[in-house]
Amino acid sequence: MIATSHINDSLFVTIIVSAILFGTPLVFAGIGELLAERSGILNLGVEGMMLMGAVVAFWVSQKLGGPAWVVLLVAVLAAAVSGVVLSLIHAFVTITLRANQIVSGLTLTIFAGIIGLSSYVGAVKNLGAQPGKHQFNDINVFGLGKVPVIGPILFHQTAMVYASWILVILAAVYLYRTRFGLYVRSVGEAPDAADAMGLSVSKYRYVHTLVGGALAGVGGAVFTLQIATNWIDGMTAGAGWIAIALVIFSFWRPELLLLGAYLFGAFQGLGFDIQARTNITIPTEIWSALPYIMTVVALTLVSVGSIRRRLGTPAALGVPYIRGER
């Protein structure tokens, strides 16, 4: 059954390809949330920002004429802008007005989410009934797409997938190899020390929260421009929450986040793939719950003393910074 020509249809390759498909929005949104959390801002509005990005990207791609790649680029940028605007509300309320980050983030998800603005925009612009005009197609890089195993995985992906890989590299280099990366980590760990060093805690938090919003918007755009080709209310179906789990699961490290995203992405399609090929039925609920259970376990492990210092939660995560208050 598994000849060289068919190996690209094997269960192994199928699972990895579907893991990358479902994992890509998680990579974007996850890296965004990771950057915000590294600066000390917990944004629980990811689900709302992703839905807004998804609906805005779809709307723009339906409205705009011109070459497909221009339309798609503008649509993704528009999704990023919508994420920035929403995260600006969160940043203003939590950083400037020092309101509770949990409450503000949940409010953002209600405001923009399945019963909120994204659904409203979809209804007002009548997007639900429209079939999509544009979507990201797989690029056969150097014509290597048919090479066994690595072909479909590495050389036959969409522009968004390649962009997400570049993003992970950039984020890792930024956090660990640049001065600003060091600064943002210190703002998230010890804002009073960072402040004493002359860093503007607020500025760092604003910038990273907004970048986080932009990336969540882009992650949402992947849903309407790649995974599906239409708009449905609440179509991200909890991906924003998985992205938040993912940041914790990867111990706030971009390179681990990429692996985690594909692992969590694999769980979404795994139940069906295994059942279709082997007749082994494992309830889908178990696959769906697994990422969250693994996250709780990982989180518990890293709360133990010595590991905590190397892999643990940014110490100031969720705590508003007020100069002079200890």
Add this chain to the structure above:
Amino acid sequence: MWVSVAVPFGSILLAMVVGGIVLVISGNNPLTTYQNIVQASITQPGAFEQTLISMTPLLFTGLAAAVAFRMRVWNIGGEGQLYMGAVGASGVGLFLHSWPAPLVVLAMVVGGIIAGCLWAAIPGALRAYLNTNEILTSLMLNYVALQFTNYLIFGSHSYWRDVSSPEAQVFPSGKNLEASGNFPGLSIRSLVIPLGLMIGVGLAFVLWGMIRSTKYGFEMRVLGDSPRTAKYAGIRTRRKIMSVMVLSGGIAGLAGVSQVGDFNHVLDPRGMQQAGYGYTGIIVAALARYNPLAVILTSFLIGAITNAGFALQGPHFPTGLTGTLEGILLFCVLGAELFTRYRLRWRPTREAPSDRSPGTGSAIPQPALAGGTPGGEAP
């Protein structure tokens, strides 16, 4: 003093203006829309009763969040604790169906509370004894609880699932409770007040009194306002965190009990998930500034908007408008909280501290820290 009254009303007014702008942009008349909301949630026949039904779960989840957040224990697992409460109550109700009705009702309440308590005990223990961030664990456990209830109804032939009726073979659903498990309501003329609502209102008063004038409540407030003071005063912090988490979980479990006993009479995972009462409860608590008595009012307010959203659904009031208007309201109230926490004083801009934010930050007056409790959520 006047600030604490003026600010909430001011922020509601501001929210109506901002919401009005959104309505105008999308081609609706704000005044008629607001009028419709009031009609559909209060004045129309039957509307008030529907609003009471909508507010009941929010009252419980709001109280659950208020109790925990007041002590700065961030239990955002109300959603999952609600599911577990519903699982517990419906399980007990199905199992004891032949008992006399009052006993079944009591057993369901107890069963649901215990289930909610146990589910909240997981993040509570992890936080108290391993110092694991309870925000993240309680949030994750919501999804585990959701999948668990899905599994009971859609993924297995569990005790909760209806496997006998022909319709249920095609569309999986839960077993219906017998009449003994249906909670009685209080009828006042044509108005029926659900049992859950009465329990909830009573509970709000009990919690208010507890926080205000018992030793337990005093220790809670000390821990919430200043964890160090609590430590120096010899308050047993770990035990306290654990007990507040469990208390909060039990109250959220009651929301699930009431969903099963008062309204659904069946374990309905899809319906509970769509409603998202656990998350909205946190918003309800924040609006009430974690005061249990005020939770009664804010759960009514949010319940009314939710109910109006259902009633008015149509081309001029798409589903998404409910969340949009709620979100605007909440952001306005959240933002305004600053003005009640700090006294505002104007001063020359050159003295502005350097850690202010760029852009939007400069658009508002620089608050001078004078009086109030900085930083905390504590009222």
